[in-house]
Amino acid sequence: MAIADRMAPLIGGSSAIRKMFEEGRQLAQEYGAENVYDFSLGNPSVPAPASVNETAVRLLRNEDPLYLHGYMNNSGFEETRQAVADDLNKRFGASFAMTDIIMTVGAAAGINDILHLFLNPGDEVIAFAPFFTEYRNYTIAAGGNLVAVPADMETFQLNIDALDALINEKTKIVIVNNPNNPTGVIYSGETLDRLEQVLEKAQKRIGHPIYVISDEPYRELVYDGCELPFMPDHIRNCLIVYSFSKSLSLPGERIGYVAVSPKIEDHDLVRDGIGVTNRIGSVNAPSLMQLVVRECLNDRPKIEVYDRNRRLLYGNLTKLGFDCLMPQGAFYLFVKSPLETSAAFVDAGRKEHILMVDAAGFACPGYVRLAYCVSTEMIERSYEAFRRLAKACGLEERK
Amino acid sequence: MAIADRMAPLIGGSSAIRKMFEEGRQLAQEYGAENVYDFSLGNPSVPAPASVNETAVRLLRNEDPLYLHGYMNNSGFEETRQAVADDLNKRFGASFAMTDIIMTVGAAAGINDILHLFLNPGDEVIAFAPFFTEYRNYTIAAGGNLVAVPADMETFQLNIDALDALINEKTKIVIVNNPNNPTGVIYSGETLDRLEQVLEKAQKRIGHPIYVISDEPYRELVYDGCELPFMPDHIRNCLIVYSFSKSLSLPGERIGYVAVSPKIEDHDLVRDGIGVTNRIGSVNAPSLMQLVVRECLNDRPKIEVYDRNRRLLYGNLTKLGFDCLMPQGAFYLFVKSPLETSAAFVDAGRKEHILMVDAAGFACPGYVRLAYCVSTEMIERSYEAFRRLAKACGLEERK
Numbered sequence: 001m002a003i004a005d006r007m008a009p010l011i012g013g014s015s016a017i018r019k020m021f022e023e024g025r026q027l028a029q030e031y032g033a034e035n036v037y038d039f040s041l042g043n044p045s046v047p048a049p050a051s052v053n054e055t056a057v058r059l060l061r062n063e064d065p066l067y068l069h070g071y072m073n074n075s076g077f078e079e080t081r082q083a084v085a086d087d088l089n090k091r092f093g094a095s096f097a098m099t100d101i102i103m104t105v106g107a108a109a110g111i112n113d114i115l116h117l118f119l120n121p122g123d124e125v126i127a128f129a130p131f132f133t134e135y136r137n138y139t140i141a142a143g144g145n146l147v148a149v150p151a152d153m154e155t156f157q158l159n160i161d162a163l164d165a166l167i168n169e170k171t172k173i174v175i176v177n178n179p180n181n182p183t184g185v186i187y188s189g190e191t192l193d194r195l196e197q198v199l200e201k202a203q204k205r206i207g208h209p210i211y212v213i214s215d216e217p218y219r220e221l222v223y224d225g226c227e228l229p230f231m232p233d234h235i236r237n238c239l240i241v242y243s244f245s246k247s248l249s250l251p252g253e254r255i256g257y258v259a260v261s262p263k264i265e266d267h268d269l270v271r272d273g274i275g276v277t278n279r280i281g282s283v284n285a286p287s288l289m290q291l292v293v294r295e296c297l298n299d300r301p302k303i304e305v306y307d308r309n310r311r312l313l314y315g316n317l318t319k320l321g322f323d324c325l326m327p328q329g330a331f332y333l334f335v336k337s338p339l340e341t342s343a344a345f346v347d348a349g350r351k352e353h354i355l356m357v358d359a360a361g362f363a364c365p366g367y368v369r370l371a372y373c374v375s376t377e378m379i380e381r382s383y384e385a386f387r388r389l390a391k392a393c394g395l396e397e398r399k
Numbered sequence: 400m401a402i403a404d405r406m407a408p409l410i411g412g413s414s415a416i417r418k419m420f421e422e423g424r425q426l427a428q429e430y431g432a433e434n435v436y437d438f439s440l441g442n443p444s445v446p447a448p449a450s451v452n453e454t455a456v457r458l459l460r461n462e463d464p465l466y467l468h469g470y471m472n473n474s475g476f477e478e479t480r481q482a483v484a485d486d487l488n489k490r491f492g493a494s495f496a497m498t499d500i501i502m503t504v505g506a507a508a509g510i511n512d513i514l515h516l517f518l519n520p521g522d523e524v525i526a527f528a529p530f531f532t533e534y535r536n537y538t539i540a541a542g543g544n545l546v547a548v549p550a551d552m553e554t555f556q557l558n559i560d561a562l563d564a565l566i567n568e569k570t571k572i573v574i575v576n577n578p579n580n581p582t583g584v585i586y587s588g589e590t591l592d593r594l595e596q597v598l599e600k601a602q603k604r605i606g607h608p609i610y611v612i613s614d615e616p617y618r619e620l621v622y623d624g625c626e627l628p629f630m631p632d633h634i635r636n637c638l639i640v641y642s643f644s645k646s647l648s649l650p651g652e653r654i655g656y657v658a659v660s661p662k663i664e665d666h667d668l669v670r671d672g673i674g675v676t677n678r679i680g681s682v683n684a685p686s687l688m689q690l691v692v693r694e695c696l697n698d699r700p701k702i703e704v705y706d707r708n709r710r711l712l713y714g715n716l717t718k719l720g721f722d723c724l725m726p727q728g729a730f731y732l733f734v735k736s737p738l739e740t741s742a743a744f745v746d747a748g749r750k751e752h753i754l755m756v757d758a759a760g761f762a763c764p765g766y767v768r769l770a771y772c773v774s775t776e777m778i779e780r781s782y783e784a785f786r787r788l789a790k791a792c793g794l795e796e797r798k
Contacts, residue, residue, distance in 0.1 A: 002517055002571055002607045002608050002610070002664075002665070003516060003517060003665075003668065003669075003672055004515070004516060004517055004518055004519050004522075005519055006519075007515065007516055007672060007675070007676065010675050010679070011668065011671055011672050011675050041470070043469055043470045044465070044469070045465070047463070047464040047465050048464045048468055052464070052468075053459045053460075053464060056455070056459050056687075057456050057459050057460065060452045060455050060456050060459075061452075061456065064446070065446040065447045065451070065452060065648070066443070066444070066446050066648070068651075069447055069451075069648060069649045069650070069651050069652050070442055070443070070648075070650060070651045071440070071442045071650050071651055072651060105504050105508075105653065105681045105685075106681065106682055108679075108680070108681055108682045109504075109680070109681050112679075112680060112681075116403070116406065116540050117402060117403060117406055118401055118402060118403055119403055120403050120404055120405075121520050121542065123403075134679065137679045138679060141515050141676065141679050141680070143520065143542050172401055208401045209401050211401070249464070249465070249468060249469075250468045251468070251469060251470050251682075252467075252468050252469045252470055252471060252683060252685070252686025252687075253468050253685050253686055253687060254504065254681060254682060254683065254684075254685050254686075265401075266401070266402075269402065269410065270402075272410055273402055273406060273410050276406070276409050276410050277406065277540065280409070280507075280511075280533065280536045280537060280540050281507070281508070281511060281540070281680065281681075282504045282505065282507055282508050282511075282653060282680075282681060283505055283507045283650075283653060284651060284653065285653075286504075286651070286652050286653050286685045286688065287651025287652055287653075288455075288651075288652060288687075288688075289685065289687075
């Protein structure tokens with residue numbers, strides 16, 4: 001077998017995900033799609049704002065195709081990068097230069113670009129459990145090892161003391177995902193200030209910078225008037241990774257950016273380096289979509305739908321006796337398994353045609369993730385199935 | 400400095416390219432754009448066929464935005480993959496299944512996906528000089544080493560005996576670029592059959608498969624009625640990497656595919672593995688463009704413009720006394736340096752405001768590359784500048 005040692009285990013792992021997808025299809029065929037309740041996928045259910053397609057059509061009609069579909073600076077159209085910098089500076093009182101913005105093939109490519117820039121074989125990336133499964137795979141593909149900080153099972157905030165103990169000479173990157181997938185938790189400014197204190201001490205100890213990837217695909221999806229802290233205000237060595245997948249409901253288009261904080265150590269080298277790894281990885285972000293998002297930076301899909309779904313699903317499940325975290329952002333509900341293992345709970349759900357994701361994959365067994373970026377009507381329909389599941393798990397309804 | 404050892408040299412190297420780009424800008428500012436002759440960039444000068452924008456507008460107007468811009472199977476929309484497979488099967492008598500096609504973020508991502516799948520640290524990728532500069536960078540980013548087969552300076556065909564001597568236990572991949580960038584040469588079916596003989600013996604010798612990446616972004620750009628051999632007919636362990644950058648003039652959109660030959664060793668593992676590395680690298684190819692190319696697979700930009708440019712530039716330069724290869728495909732003219740070094744020749748050209756790329760970067764010093772994907776009018780205008788350059792190099796006009 002000629003396949004790389006580090007990749008071989010990932011190929012087996014991927015078929016588990018596909019298996020779940022196939023099971024959903026099979027259940028729908030067997031029992032009818034209306035009797036299957038698929039909460040497994042983080043695929044936006046609210047369409048892109050109309051301005052996106054209107055802008056795209058106008059550009060396609062009026063602009064020179066050699067400009068629209070052609071190469072630009074590998075880091076992106078300067079007019080888009082300037083618009084992103086201006087927007088961040090205006091919204092957050094930041095001072096990004098146009099050149100601090102590198103347009104990327106979604107957040108995935110942005111994270112890959114950074115990891116490829118920094119990781120020598122065996123270097124370590126630290127993520128706080130529970131975390132997005134792919135962080136581990138991005139790290140492995142770049143030749144590094146992912147180290148998981150155990151979850152703080154009380155608050156699901158950042159377990160900063162545990163982080164401190166894990167930092168060593170091989171630590172290059174820490175990933176923070178705010179709001180968090182899968183918990184929906186928002187990390188507060190105070191939490192991030194504590195993180196910064198620990199990181200500053202650790203960087204002196206190990207003698208090189210630790211860069212923090214602030215992975216912010218859910219930045220615009222916050223509820224109840226919560227304020228999301230602006231990471232570079234709290235963390236010096238911060239690289240923002242952003243995606244328009246959720247803020248403009250464009251997950252398939254693969255459009256996002258890396259914003260290099262002006263304050264970071266070795267700023268010019270890191271900025272130029274990400275430009276290089278981005279060019280090597282994908283040449284540039286898709287051109288038409290770069291020009292579309294430039295004009296739609298502050299447009300949003302109807303996130304009140306997600307908010308309604310959030311309240312409805314949280315209300316239903318807590319009433320039925322489940323323990324859930326009330327999400328402050330993103331579009332996931334994190335539910336504690338009432339059975340001994342989350343795997344058993346996922347199985348029990350499947351018997352009621354409810355598809356949930358075992359949070360063991362997010363390095364947090366004992367919980368499951370429900371994506372509520374689904375139709376409100378499906379959540380309503382699923383109530384009886386959840387009632388049967390609660391009963392099967394021995395739960396009692398709350399008054 | 401926290402940057403990975405393998406990446407540090409690439410960051411310095413990239414500023415040389417940017418420097419050239421900046422120099423072109425400066426020259427244009429100083430002397431007027433009409434007095435600068437930029438042959439440095441392989442950016443299509445012929446716009447996308449009208450069908451591309453028409454299809455995009457129709458889809459944007461009529462299709463559900465959740466479908467257009469949403470996630471699909473990470474390897475691509477099944478309807479697009481089926482259309483690509485059907486088209487290849489019809490055109491080349493092949494037998495690709497839908498699942499053998501993985502839609503990618505252009506050819507760059509396709510090559511990266513394959514290298515990340517196969518390369519352990521220190522594994523080797525072999526490319527035939529002269530080759531596209533980025534092959535080396537893709538290989539380094541994936542943790543491997545690129546080994547260059549010296550060019551056959553007589554024919555610029557594949558130097559197969561030299562290849563044989565370079566294959567060892569660490570060899571995982573051989574890259575063939577047909578038609579070739581930067582020479583414009585087409586490798587014949589007989590050449591590829593000889594390559595296959597050597598590879599089959601070598602694979603027995605080293606005990607594992609050597610996969611051949613057939614990098615085919617210029618597949619549709621062939622002239623004089625030349626026939627481009629279909630690689631899987633000649634090479635058993637063949638992975639086609641294709642891009643619509645040139646065939647539909649969409650280089651900025653980043654849309655292409657990997658086609659896994661049904662005959663390759665460990666077929667299912669390789670196919671699934673590329674699906675996984677593609678998912679990890681970029682999640683999926685841009686969704687709207689996947690649906691656009693599906694309907695435009697056999698549309699072409701006006702390649703007769705490139706053909707006209709080819710004849711004109713080749714005719715002008717040979718008349719002035721330069722030695723050039725007559726390109727059979729792609730849109731590059733490969734010119735022998737009349738000065739002792741190609742670096743000196745590039746410098747001499749710059750004095751006449753002619754921007755050429757030193758083929759030392761393609762592992763073939765002594766030559767330069769001229770991209771003739773420019774306006775025909777610029778080629779006409781450049782004649783006098785080339786005349787002065789020829790004179791400065793001591794060349795005599797041919798009758």
